[in-house]
Amino acid sequence: MISYEPLSGNPPDAAAQLRKAVARLPFRRIYLSPEAEDLPAARRALERLPGLPVHSAPSREGIPEEHRSRETLFITRPRGGTVGRCPGSRGHLCCNYLTVDIYLGCSLGCSYCIMKSYLNFEPLVVHADPGPAVERIRGIARDNPDRMIRVGSGETGDSLELDPIFGLTEEFIRGLADLPNVRFEAKTKTVFVDHLLDIPDKGGAVMAFSLNAREVQQAEEGEAASIDERLRAAERAVRAGYMAAFHFDPVIAYPDWREGYGETIGKLGRFPADRVAWISLGTFRYPPALKDRMDRRPYLYDEFVPCRDGKYRYLQRRRGEIYTFMKKEISGTLDVPVYLCMESADIWRRVYGDMPLKMRDMHDIFTIARNADPPADSGASPGRKVVL
Amino acid sequence: MMSLSPDELLRLPRPFFFPESPEGVDPELVRRGLCPPLPLVVSPTQGGRERRLLVWGGALAAAARGLGTPALQVREWEEADLPPREALLLCLRLENRRDRYSPRETETLAAVMEEMGIPESDPQVGDLVSSRGALRPAFRRLRLGPAPRELASEEMIDIRTAENLGEVPEEVLRRLRPALEGMSFSDRRIFLNSLVEILLRDGPGNSERLAAELAAAADPVAAVRELRFPQLSLMEERFRDLSRRFFSGSGVVLKHPPHFEGRRFSISFDFDGPQVLGKKIGVLERFLREGGELYDLV
Incomplete structure (x- = not known):
């Protein structure tokens, strides 16, 4: 196994993290929708972001053109459904994850960010009312007592980048803690977990960290925390009683990828396997529209081919090689479920020899929740983002 | 109204860009004296002398000189009465060639506008030049390096492909020029975009060797694809x-x-x-x- 430096250092406290979270934000103004004014999370945020001018806007479209930029924060309530299915990808296996969109957008600035292709509204939007989503998840959990409900807030933004300011994740954790079959996952590239450590009943909450090779993090992940900082945050979360999860996504096949990813995987050995809920893998992929919006980074000009869902991926043979390597390295470090995100049945068969629902340790991850589908007349179809 | 000889007119500075060749001028009209008065702008210089600019009519004056016409009528304006943007509009009206400017002429016009501080979105200028918004691509071409601009001006490639060529050294493009001339428009686009992507992936270090290899290939489009997707x-x-x-x-x-x-x-x-x-x-x-x-x- 590749050696790694010990993960040590003084744990930051929640107040220091709040200061750090505030200090790095790009905002120069806040827009607040009238219906969000009285929400506790909105009031908390306004207290914690003093000095920023606060304007009123009934909707995102109500924000003046000149303020539709990454320097604007828009606080509102969610409209329509509050819990969605992961959009999945046509012709690829989806783990049937449920999503809540509380933070829409992110200011970390990763060069490969796929959100650039579908979040065309620049201001970072916060849905500051978690109540309806919590109730919806509780309903789905009640309808599926025999199934594990996996739901996360990291689909459209970083779950914790703004969380020290808004405290929304705490409301989900507390609201779902009594449900044994719910895994609420907060996924982040930051270290902002400390405000959540003292919650007494954490239920099935999972603190998940996107990981990458150190070289990729340094070159491509903007203002995200270093890999070691993220792992130290994961350690603090585990010590406090949370389950951890790790997501290697996107895996980028840069020239020394084996060494780079091997090094990061080696660092996972310090986590007790029974405190890691899952690890996912996904190689870099992009919809064609994203390519023109991305910085011209060398990895973007590797060999990619269009797949059945229209997204571009590495050649199938190469993906198989990457996943096989990663899975083997992880298996040698931690005995936890490792699954593939948005991959084809052919890749699953090549890497695992079988399909996920036929594998015992994948069953909980890939089982579809009953009654979590949209209403029949919603027009939703597989592979399309739906709200519930 | 006053008259000046063609020689006097041709000695005046001309702020705008139109061709000096008399080919486009009908000699019969000049011979019969059926030319519009040529606009001049008069502005005082620091030394107290007056400076005259010929706003339009260089080609007419050249034709008149060739035909032995002794003088052409001119109309003078003080600069205050015909400021630079108005002078340009007058020039375009007299030229009266909407939709018939070459890509190179629109580029020259764009350069003049940039120097004069006239925005590329100026609706009146744009309308006099083209019904299809030809000024905008001209401004975009103006911002290109010489070799990509040449390819775009000659309409060998589209402006977007030309703008992508920023990573390709000028020398490489010049070396590949004969190969590019032998390709269809579509192949040229594919070839150049692949070349850019190879350079972005591998860095510019081997660009000259790459150019030599591609220039010598029997089928450069197939060769660039092999290098792009090995x-x-x-x-x-x-x-x-x-x-x-x-x-x-x-x-x-x-x-x-x-x-x-x-x-x-x-x-x-x-x-x-x-x-x-x-x-x-x-x-x-x-x-x-x-x-x-x-x-x-x-």
Whole structure:
């Protein structure tokens, strides 16, 4: 196994993290929708972001053109459904994850960010009312007592980048803690977990960290925390009683990828396997529209081919090689479920020899929740983002 | 109204860009004196002397000189009465060539506008030049390096492809110019975009060697694709080789999944009787026994 430096250092406290979270934000103004004014999370945020001018806007479209930029924060309530299915990808296996969109957008600035292709509204939007989503998840959990409900807030933004300011994740954790079959996952590239450590009943909450090779993090992940900082945050979360999860996504096949990813995987050995809920893998992929919006980074000009869902991926043979390597390295470090995100049945068969629902340790991850589908007349179809 | 000789007119500075060749001027109109008065702008200089600019009519003056016409009528304005933007509008009105400016002329006009501080979105200027918004691409071409601008101005490539060429050294483009001339518009676009992507992937260090290799290739488009997609090209080559070895001349056609994504290959053939069918089956049996390497491709 590749050696790694010990993960040590003084744990930051929640107040220091709040200061750090505030200090790095790009905002120069806040827009607040009238219906969000009285929400506790909105009031908390306004207290914690003093000095920023606060304007009123009934909707995102109500924000003046000149303020539709990454320097604007828009606080509102969610409209329509509050819990969605992961959009999945046509012709690829989806783990049937449920999503809540509380933070829409992110200011970390990763060069490969796929959100650039579908979040065309620049201001970072916060849905500051978690109540309806919590109730919806509780309903789905009640309808599926025999199934594990996996739901996360990291689909459209970083779950914790703004969380020290808004405290929304705490409301989900507390609201779902009594449900044994719910895994609420907060996924982040930051270290902002400390405000959540003292919650007494954490239920099935999972603190998940996107990981990458150190070289990729340094070159491509903007203002995200270093890999070691993220792992130290994961350690603090585990010590406090949370389950951890790790997501290697996107895996980028840069020239020394084996060494780079091997090094990061080696660092996972310090986590007790029974405190890691899952690890996912996904190689870099992009919809064609994203390519023109991305910085011209060398990895973007590797060999990619269009797949059945229209997204571009590495050649199938190469993906198989990457996943096989990663899975083997992880298996040698931690005995936890490792699954593939948005991959084809052919890749699953090549890497695992079988399909996920036929594998015992994948069953909980890939089982579809009953009654979590949209209403029949919603027009939703597989592979399309739906709200519930 | 006053008159000046063609020689006097041609000695005046001309702020705008129109061609000086008299070819576009009808000599009969000049001979009969049916020319509009040429606009001049008069402005005082620091030394107290007056400076005259010929706003429009250089080509007419040149034609008049060629025909021996002694003088042409002129109309003078103080600069305050005909400021630079108004002078340009007047010039474009007199030129009266909407939609008939060449890409190079619109680029020159764009450069003049930039120097004068007239925005590219100026609706009146734009309307006098083109009904199809030709000024905007001219401004975009103006911002290109010399070699990409040349390719775009000659309409060998679209403006977007030209703008992508920022990573390609000028020398490389010049070296590849003969190869580019032999390609279709579409192939040229594919070729150049692939070249850019190779340089972005590998860095500019080997760009001259790359240019030499591509310039010497019998089929530069195929050569650039092989360099852009080396693994895929190798897989395609292995597949072709395998198909040739097992199926050449047999009428059996083997196909691989698109981009080798998936595991479904297909085989097709026609037959018109048991004898032909038997032959095909024989070919397939040999492939079944010896063709296992096919599956390594996916």
